[in-house]
Amino acid sequence: MAPQLGDKIRELRTKQNLLLRQVASKLDVDTSIISKMERGERPIKKEQVATLAEILNADKQELLTLWLADQVMDVIKDEQFADEALKSVTKKIKKGK
Amino acid sequence: MAPQLGDKIRELRTKQNLLLRQVASKLDVDTSIISKMERGERPIKKEQVATLAEILNADKQELLTLWLADQVMDVIKDEQFADEALKSVTKKIKKGK
DNA sequence: CTTGTCTTGACAAATATTGGCTAATATAAT
DNA sequence: ATTATATTAGCCAATATTTGTCAAGACAAG
Known part of the structure; x- marks a missing residue:
């Protein structure tokens, strides 16, 4: 099944041996924020998804689709x-x- | 095609010859709010949908489904x-x- | 022109969201 | 065990968004 965006991001990051703080500085947010994003504790902004795709050399469309699916899930869950x-x-x- | 919830509510209300202020008082909001809700200019709260179903003698499940579809549309439009x-x-x- | 209904926009109050900071907790290496 | 590094949790302040209220405007009927 399709993972949540946060899971995907963590997967991409760890596979490339990047630390939270490294991604954080490129995204220009505090380390704790990225940590929370990856664990689904904080929402991720759409523009941040695009930036993350660049940082992690990932397919922008794929991440954006995961992001959108998360948004929809938020609405319909329960x-x-x-x-x-x-x-x-x-x-x-x-x-x- | 399935209408938006606001359209449906207006349809139900006018068919029963109810005035905005009549529905408004039962729902305990200002008249202008209902007006905006019907025209999709203001979001409708989930509990209000249930109350509206009672006021308008409508099927609660149908209205709630329309409401949810509106929520999803908000997320995915554009x-x-x-x-x-x-x-x-x-x-x-x-x-x- | 007066009345009643509905619509619209402006405003302030309440609420939610956001990110940063710091402290606590893991994890790993020596 | 100690040190170094990474991650997570909790709290706070700034900001943004949402919400309701109100007054004024549009419009039709009489």
């Missing part, structure tokens, strides 16, 4: 009629909105 | 990879999250 609503939205956007 | 993200989320929730 919702009883999530499936119905998703279906309806899917239809709607296929028609060019 | 997003390039909306379809991809939606697909992934749909899969994820089918597996019981």
